[in-house]
Amino acid sequence: MPxxxxxxxxxxxxxxRTLFVSPRGTRECPTLPERASDAxxxxxxxxxxxxxxxxxxxxxxxxxxLYTAQALAARWPRATGAVPxxxxxxxxxxxxxxxxxxxxxxxxxxxxxxxxxxxxxxLWYAGAFGLGLxxxxxxxxxxxxxxxxxxxxxxxxxxxHMDRLPAKDQASRAxxxxxxxxxxxxxxxxxQAGAVELPAxxxxxxxxxxKVMTTVAHRI
Numbered sequence: 001m002p003x004x005x006x007x008x009x010x011x012x013x014x015x016x017r018t019l020f021v022s023p024r025g026t027r028e029c030p031t032l033p034e035r036a037s038d039a040x041x042x043x044x045x046x047x048x049x050x051x052x053x054x055x056x057x058x059x060x061x062x063x064x065x066l067y068t069a070q071a072l073a074a075r076w077p078r079a080t081g082a083v084p085x086x087x088x089x090x091x092x093x094x095x096x097x098x099x100x101x102x103x104x105x106x107x108x109x110x111x112x113x114x115x116x117x118x119x120x121x122x123l124w125y126a127g128a129f130g131l132g133l134x135x136x137x138x139x140x141x142x143x144x145x146x147x148x149x150x151x152x153x154x155x156x157x158x159x160x161h162m163d164r165l166p167a168k169d170q171a172s173r174a175x176x177x178x179x180x181x182x183x184x185x186x187x188x189x190x191x192q193a194g195a196v197e198l199p200a201x202x203x204x205x206x207x208x209x210x211k212v213m214t215t216v217a218h219r220i
Contacts, residue, residue, distance in 0.1 A: 011072045014096075015129070018064040018103065019122055025104035026097065030178045031112075031171035045166040050115025051218050052161050053172055056179070057106035058118045058217040059154060060099055065128035066150065067096030070143050073136025088140050091193060095147070095186045102182065105175045112171070118217045127209075144195035149203055151187035153210055155180055 017023070041049065074089040110117060118124065135146035158180040165172050198206075 008072070011068050014064060014068040015125060018061055019125060023100055023104040023107055025101035027101045029105045029108060030174040031105070031109060040168045041166060045168060046113050046115075048164070049166060049169045049172050050110065050113040052165055053106055053109050053113065053175075054115055054118055055214050055217045056158070056161065056176065057103070057110060058121065058124050058213060059157070060103040060106055061118075061121050061125055062128035062213070063099040063154075064096060064103060065125045066132035066146075067092050067099060069129045069132030070136040070147070071096070073133050073143065074140070076137070085140055088143065088193070091189070092143075092147075095189070098182055098186070102175075102179050105179075109172055109175055119220055120216065124213060124217070131209075141194055141196035142198070144190040144193050145198045147190040148187045148195045149198050149206060151183045151190070153207060155183045155187070157210070157214065158183065 071089040071092040074085040074092065107117065132146070136143045158176050161176050162173060162180070165176065
């Protein structure tokens with residue numbers, strides 16, 4: 001079991017890799033059979049796809065921060081005497097590794113579209129890390145409940161992008177579809193592991209924060 005120092009170092013390493021190193025996924029990008037459709041995209045379609053995929057990339061930056069922070073909190077010794085929850089930390093890290101695939105896919109798609117990531121990624125990461133740490137420190141049930149609500153909101157957000165992406169952009173649509181399936185599964189797994197339902201005001205604040213992030217990241 002990692003000690004506190006190791007956990008802190010791992011969290012710092014994850015932040016640096018997310019923000020400053022080109023991500024490498026473990027699964028093949030689902031766009032591979034669909035890239036031929038890129039030649040059919042006009043300038044306005046490319047711009048729209050690039051903006052939407054930038055928002056999705058920011059979501060994956062935040063996912064890395066959330067899962068890393070919640071895993072760190074699960075391993076952190078508690079003043080109440082509760083022992084660190086290694087099983088929960090491992091579950092969170094496993095989900096985070098799948099989110100790394102999403103990060104790699106969205107980064108690659110941005111490159112293909114000639115679009116850039118958000119200039120505010122360090123800010124998005126820091127904010128998400130703080131939220132994940134708070135949720136994780138409250139307790140395992142709340143931490144898992146935070147995962148469930150986050151993934152449900154992300155799933156709905158990705159569904160809206162399926163409606164907004166240009167019909168010709170089959171590559172981006174393939175990525176978003178796979179991401180949507182993965183997020184739904186992460187929510188189910190967290191629910192099965194003992195998630196508690198978050199209060200309605202907390203869910204509302206999460207939706208408000210997500211709205212600010214997606215609106216700003218669409219342009220910046």
